[in-house]
Amino acid sequence: MSGRVAGKKVLVTGAAQGLGAATAHRLAAEGARILLTDINGDGAAAQAALINDALGAGTAFAVRHDVTRADHWAEAVELAAEALGGLSVLVNNAGIGIRGNIETCSFDDWKRGFAVNVDSVFLGCQAAIPLMKDHQPGSIVNISSIAGLIASDTMPAYNASKAAVWMLTKSVALHCAKQGWDLRCNSVHPTFVDTPILDGIAASSGREKSVVMGKLARQIPLGRVGEPDDIANGVLYLASDESRFMTGAELKLDGGISAM
Numbered sequence: 001m002s003g004r005v006a007g008k009k010v011l012v013t014g015a016a017q018g019l020g021a022a023t024a025h026r027l028a029a030e031g032a033r034i035l036l037t038d039i040n041g042d043g044a045a046a047q048a049a050l051i052n053d054a055l056g057a058g059t060a061f062a063v064r065h066d067v068t069r070a071d072h073w074a075e076a077v078e079l080a081a082e083a084l085g086g087l088s089v090l091v092n093n094a095g096i097g098i099r100g101n102i103e104t105c106s107f108d109d110w111k112r113g114f115a116v117n118v119d120s121v122f123l124g125c126q127a128a129i130p131l132m133k134d135h136q137p138g139s140i141v142n143i144s145s146i147a148g149l150i151a152s153d154t155m156p157a158y159n160a161s162k163a164a165v166w167m168l169t170k171s172v173a174l175h176c177a178k179q180g181w182d183l184r185c186n187s188v189h190p191t192f193v194d195t196p197i198l199d200g201i202a203a204s205s206g207r208e209k210s211v212v213m214g215k216l217a218r219q220i221p222l223g224r225v226g227e228p229d230d231i232a233n234g235v236l237y238l239a240s241d242e243s244r245f246m247t248g249a250e251l252k253l254d255g256g257i258s259a260m
C-alpha cells in the first residue's frame, strides 16, 4: 500500500456528500481505509461503493450514524475497530447551517445547530480517543468554518457553534499531548465551498445559485468559491504524518478572506 496516508484507519462523518465525501475519496486515493458515516446511510453507502469500485473491495465501509447520538457513536467506533482493525484518523465533518439573525433564529434551531455542529465533536472525540490511543500516531480533524473566526450579523448560531468547535479542538489537543499520546487535534476553517450546503443558502435568498455563487466569490480575495478538494487536500495534510508537529492549530482555507 502506498500514498500519503497509507495504512491509516479513518472515520469520516457526514460523508454522504459535499466535503465529507470529497475527503473520503481523497484519503482513500492516498492509501487509507475509510469508514464513511452519515445520517443519510444510503448516501454514505453509495460513496463507499464508488471508492471500492475505484480502489478495490474492502477499502471503504459505510454506516448510518447520527452524530448527535452517543449510542450511534459507540456503534460507529466499534464498527471501525472491526472493519478497519482500529482507528487512527477521525474527521468530524458533519455539520449544518443554522438560519436567522439574533432576532429571528429560533431557540429550537439554535439547539439543533449546536447538537449537530458541536455535540457531535464532543461525542466523537470522547468515543474515538480510547480506540485511537491504541493506534498512534493519530489525528483528529474537526471541520469548523471561517465563520468560527469571523462573525456575521446573519448567522449568530452558526458563528457560535463553529467557534465552539475551534476552542474544543484546542482543549482536546492539549489533553492528548499532556497524556503523552501522539494523537493530534486540529481544526479546519473553510470559507464558502461549492457543496449542497450552499444550495440551502441560495434557496433561502430566493435567487439562482449561480447568482449567489458570483456574489460569494466577489467577497473572496482569490475571486472564487472553494472546490471540495481544496478542503479535502487540507484534511489530507492534517491526517497524514506530514503534520506531526501540528496540534491545537487552525488551518484557514478561506481564499484570503480572513487576511482582510
Ligand SMILES: NC(=O)c1ccc[n+]([C@@H]2O[C@H](COP(=O)([O-])OP(=O)(O)OC[C@H]3O[C@@H](n4cnc5c(N)ncnc54)[C@H](O)[C@@H]3O)[C@@H](O)[C@H]2O)c1
Residues within 6 Å of the ligand: 013, 014, 015, 016, 017, 018, 019, 020, 037, 038, 039, 040, 043, 065, 066, 067, 068, 093, 094, 095, 096, 097, 116, 143, 144, 145, 146, 189, 190, 191, 192, 193, 194, 195, 196, 197, 198
Ligand atoms: N460548504 C461550505 O461552504 C462550508 C464552509 C465552511 C464550513 N463548512 C462545514 O463543512 C462541513 C461539511 O459541509 P458540506 O458543505 O459538505 O455540507 P453538506 O450539507 O453538503 O453535507 C453535510 C453532510 O452531513 C450530514 N449530516 C447532517 N446532519 C447529520 C447528523 N446529525 N449526523 C450525521 N450526519 C449528518 C448530511 O446528511 C450531509 O451528508 C460542515 O461541518 C459545514 O459546516 C462548509
